[in-house]
Amino acid sequence: GLMTVNALTAADSVLIPLQSEYYAMEGLSQLVKTTGLIKKKLNPALEREGILLTMFDKRNNLSGQVEAQIREHFPNDVFKTVIPRNVRLSEAPSHGMPAIVYDKSSSGSQAYWEFSQELLARYRPKPKTKRADAPLTH
Template identity: 55%
Template sequence: MKIISIINQKGGVGKTTTVINLAAGLSQLNKKVLVIDLDPQGNATTGLGLSNTDDSELTIYGVLNGSKSILDCIKKTKFSNLDLITSNVDLSGLEVETAGDEKRAFILKEKLADFSKENQQNYDYILIDCPPSLSLLTVMALVSSVTLLVPLQTEFFALEGLTQLMKTIERVKSNLNPKLGIQGILLTMYDKRNKLSSEVEKEAREYFKDKVYTTVIPRNVRLSEAPSHGVPVLIYDKTCPGSKSYFSFTDEFLNKEFQIESVA
């Protein structure tokens, strides 16, 4: 059971879109996937067809405040092999509520460890959709994960923001989670008509080398339409450029996984 956080402290970079469509792509290849929506906005929740206005405690907030277990909160989506722990706005109060807890950064990790012990080999992947900030919730995800997937939009301030994120990752690695690594960097919102997109791509590939996936995700209207229908774009419109890119990315993601396992 591999735990991967999809992270970037900048909003609007295609993070939730990547979570939803990677999860859908993996599930279609018969991988069992659990998505944890760790963003109080609950976009991954609605993007997979569930409600983010549900005020019950059967959400990730219920898990992190200690009232529920992970098993209690897993909900089925309408897609086979793909389950979800939903989020809602209650999650935004967690930082204040846990202010006195010295070990609060480890709450999610401990809950996932308990779940893993009780439910051996239940999921191939747990994908955590992080909030667009370097907050307590993001640190919880970093502490819990084996690797990180970073969507990087091919725009002007993208690499500047990434430098800040790398510093945070290094701090978490040295103090809280020495095994943390970067799975890969996915270039998103790519516009081949725009010279800036190719310049950002060139810089990212020069700096991060083979950590940058070959697949790039283009700007695509269908990608932004799909969440309002509560389905991944891979199901909403299989033939659009966004879908083709995410299908290709899923294959590349699994091939890299296979290479990492072979080396190990």
């Protein structure tokens, strides 16, 4: 819709959370088309941060199938971290708290923490290595 177009036109980048369900994959293909069109016509600086699989249930075959298909079609875009379906994540908003405050030991909170570290690692400066032919400094 118009709100999505406006948001993507103003954004530097977009992070795509994707529920590990069939219909979410259909929505993803439309969102990829939309972001591509906006990048081409309205915001050439728009970048895709990546795809974060959410509400993943390892007991459900469909979650595994969705993950496999998404990783196959977007091999460089899917984060390694997967956010599990977790009741503590669902409860936190009803208590007016972020999940990490509500229950930092829950599997969902831990997964979001791991994801934050994975995302931040992309932006940490790489340590500079001294070249063998560079002059030594004292």
